[in-house]
Amino acid sequence: MNAPTQATEIRLAARPHGAPTQENFDIVDIEVPSPGPGQLLVRNVVMSVDPAMRGRMNDVKSYTPPFVVGEAMLGGAVGEVLESTVDGFEPGDHVLHQLGWRTHAIVDAERVAKVDGSAAPLSTYLGVLGMPGLTAYSGLLESAEFKPGDTVFVSGAAGAVGSLVGQLARLKGAKRVIGSAGSAEKVRYLTETLGFDAAFNYKDGPVAEQLAAAAPEGIDVYFDNVGGEHLEAAIASINLHGRIAVCGMISQYNATEPNPAPRNLMQLVAKRITMRGMLVLDHWHLREQFLSEVAPLVASGEIKYSETFVDGIRNAPQAFLGLLNGANTGKMLVRL
Numbered sequence: 001m002n003a004p005t006q007a008t009e010i011r012l013a014a015r016p017h018g019a020p021t022q023e024n025f026d027i028v029d030i031e032v033p034s035p036g037p038g039q040l041l042v043r044n045v046v047m048s049v050d051p052a053m054r055g056r057m058n059d060v061k062s063y064t065p066p067f068v069v070g071e072a073m074l075g076g077a078v079g080e081v082l083e084s085t086v087d088g089f090e091p092g093d094h095v096l097h098q099l100g101w102r103t104h105a106i107v108d109a110e111r112v113a114k115v116d117g118s119a120a121p122l123s124t125y126l127g128v129l130g131m132p133g134l135t136a137y138s139g140l141l142e143s144a145e146f147k148p149g150d151t152v153f154v155s156g157a158a159g160a161v162g163s164l165v166g167q168l169a170r171l172k173g174a175k176r177v178i179g180s181a182g183s184a185e186k187v188r189y190l191t192e193t194l195g196f197d198a199a200f201n202y203k204d205g206p207v208a209e210q211l212a213a214a215a216p217e218g219i220d221v222y223f224d225n226v227g228g229e230h231l232e233a234a235i236a237s238i239n240l241h242g243r244i245a246v247c248g249m250i251s252q253y254n255a256t257e258p259n260p261a262p263r264n265l266m267q268l269v270a271k272r273i274t275m276r277g278m279l280v281l282d283h284w285h286l287r288e289q290f291l292s293e294v295a296p297l298v299a300s301g302e303i304k305y306s307e308t309f310v311d312g313i314r315n316a317p318q319a320f321l322g323l324l325n326g327a328n329t330g331k332m333l334v335r336l
Helices: 122-126 131-143 160-171 184-193 207-214 229-237 280-300 313-324
Strands: 006-012 025-031 039-048 077-084 094-097 104-108 113-115 151-154 176-181 198-201 219-224 238-246 274-277 307-311 331-335
Touching: 006 313, 025 313, 039 094, 039 122, 077 104, 077 122, 094 104, 094 122, 122 331, 131 160, 131 219, 131 238, 131 280, 151 160, 160 176, 160 219, 160 280, 176 184, 176 207, 184 198, 198 207, 207 229, 219 229, 229 238, 307 313, 313 331
Parallel strands: 151 176, 151 219, 176 198, 219 238, 238 274, 307 331
Antiparallel strands: 006 025, 039 077, 039 104, 039 331, 077 094, 094 113
16 A cells, blocks of 8 residues: 555634634645654544643643644644654554644654553543543542542533543542533433433523532532633532632633633632642643553443544544534544
8 A cells, every 4th residue: 555645734724813713724735744863654543622722722821832823733642653763663553642633743752652552442542541531630639639528519521521520539439429511411421321419501590509409518629621600609609628620711712801700709718718720731740640540440431431523634623613612522532
């Protein structure tokens, strides 16, 4: 079989104002590049789209550099090595790297990690056994300082991170696990498949009222993926010395004007609440511990996960826009 000569990549065409659209992306065909010394040519098999990518579309100072207009976007991907100039990597090896949004990538060997497709599906290394999984694990255990007996509330609970937070809390002895999601189908998934004690559709009514009904004795931990109304409701329901881990605020990512802060922040003082922002980059030291603990639970079926696939590199923008609009259950992925 002849080696491929054409590659496709998705470039940032223009920075969005408000919600991104298809016009913010360019789909460009190029020649397949060749690896130099210390590099691999990788044909991507599956790539990730993540909520944090929305922030990188803006030209603002943050914890990671913004995407460059006119250049290919970046993100997690797993691919097959086609060519190698490095000892220890052979054609046919599968590797995890950060040059997604393209069919073929030239990657420095020092920036990849081998993954074993026979041990777990390749897609899981971008989801339940990858960055989202480690985010859930470290956010719950280190940032939120979870303790057995805690009542835990998770927003965005049907997503890649939130779904694992709830299951880990349950397996580690939570008194009660509550989740919010954006459809009746997702609510059923949380309670019937993932074992949440209660869940509600935030579109059905005020979050504060639904959370109070689901947690009449209050909550001890809030894992925040949404912000806004959810954060205000959690502060109202949280008990004395409660802990809040702020992982994301997807409700605000497309805002063109500053959102009003939760109106009850003074309760942080009254209740002596700990509220802590978290980035998975600060918890990389837990990766081996996370994998050794969670991978067997995934293999045994004690931890369940869901993946939503969109097929084809040219549909990657559609997958990303769908993610921002809640089109996924579990991890949103693009099969290339």
